[in-house]
Amino acid sequence: MPSSPALPDWQTAVVKVGSALVAPDARGCSTRYLLPIAQWIREHRAQGKTVIVVSSGAVAAGRAAQGRADATTSLTIPEKQALAAIGQSLLMQHWSRLFDVPCAQVLLTYDDLRRRSRFVNAKNTLSALIDTGALPIVNENDTVAVEELHVGDNDNLAAFVAVLAEADLLVMCSDVDGLYDADPHATPGATRIPQVDAIDASIYALAGGSHHAAATGGMRTKIEAAEKATDRGIPAVIVNGTKRAHFDALRGGTVPGTLFKAAAPDRQLSSRKHWMRHALSATGTLFVDAGAARALQEQGASLLPSGITDVQGTFARGDAVTVALRIGGEIQPVAKGITQYGAAEVQAIQGRHSTAMAEVLDTAPVDYVIHRNDLVLL
Template identity: 55%
Template sequence: MQMIDWQRAVIKVGSALIAPEGNGCSIRYLLALAEFIQHSVQHGKEVVLVSSGSVAAGAGLMKFDLAQQVSIPQKQALAAVGQSYLMQHWQKLFDNQCAQILLTRSDLESSKRVANAKNTLNTLLQMQAIPIINENDSVVIDELVVGDNDNLAAQVAVMCDADLLIICSDVDGLYNKNPQLHADAQLIEVVETIDDSILQSAGITTNPIATGGMKTKIQAADTAMQAGINTLIVNGRKAATFEQLKQTRQTGTLFFAASSRMNSMLN
């Protein structure tokens, strides 16, 4: 396993970890992650969190079944109900103050808004607050997602000049084939080039509350790699994942950005 050094990381956490039962919020898979983030901040590192979960949080509060067909207005309403509860959920896991930032696609396509968001992020990090970013689901008019929060996290990582993007999944990383269907599937530990064979390894999520899947995680990794940012896809359900990350050891699948800026990060 590689040793990975970093100073500023963007960590993406999806609804499958925040709301494993499909509605409401749970700390079941978040305690080890929160402890890793707190540990990192205490050791002088900077962490930006990209968090899904507002729709699932709202569904839990409103006793709404997301397994049924849900319209865009219903999802937007549930997001409006759930977003503040989602922030409360995260805040109780940290000693540091959390700060909410909601973005839309138009924010990321405007150079002026990107500059303003970047300045806000940098100032929050200087204050040792933990920025928590989500898409502004309640006001998006075409779809709920920028693409999804995997790609949003990659765009945030580029925007704030992160050294590392960590995408938390419910599997150990990228496999050469679907491990749920193939017992002989093997974990791909390092990816240096995203080619057709890597794309073919990605499947489509069957989780009704998730908007991404491995395909969007690879897309996000590609965006980050092109900007010289290393990406890790890790199993966010395993506490051992974050123990390894505390020791700056690779876990999961590392998408290695082969730029001169990042080559010095790996020993």
């Protein structure tokens, strides 16, 4: 049997509970698996610790309320939004029955994460709720979210919430024991990986999709969430929420599933750089030469127009763009940053020395395209 690593010390934890646990038969909310999770949360709150729940299940609850039991039937976005609107209050009632403190509903959208002012406001709201003693229950606001402004799964949302709350532990409750070296549903001899020291392409290669009809995630989204959390210095664990013994193990200070170790202090991202890397979507690409790529990666330099070789996409000043290097026929992402010039302006000044920018632009307030403080390496 694989070993069980020690659970890191924590004071604030975000616990993500997926649809497979909230609605195991995909026909509405159930307490079958939630009772041990709720007991674990109550015990740690009684110890003075802070817990925030990120819960799926609104669409499943709405589906059940409408008598639509077949979870395999695909839904349009308006149908999902309508069912989420019906199910959110039912989901909150379900959680509230499990606790003797007020449960506070917090609905977030991707816009709350990508816009820095709203990100900070969400952070302040969570902090104020915690100060009141309420238990925050977070979900994506599926009622108004659209595809292009959609986190899309609660694993990644939970990681963003962990960053918002400055948590020191992310717990993802799944219906599998952890990350395996092969799909355990298809490969009986698959071995659980007890600890991941760093997330790279080899770890992502182990991921598969979700096998549960009501779920939207899978192992890949859990790895994505773990990367977001560990980049900010927050360890993440995957545990089997269908097994009471897994919560007994957590009480005893061990991780029965998979522990993703926090990045080393010198590799952790600041709050702003984490926001740029993980919350901002790039709207274009600036291709650079090898010298510019080295200056960004090794010297912490700003991106100057002289190093830019090509521009793709339509973007405006203040948008996020990817900085990339072409190597042969492949594109290698180098960084992401906030540009000080729009696409047409960058095309006009690409390859030019900074002192020549004013010759082709009506106005050139700064002599760089992306300042080093507005840039994060990928």
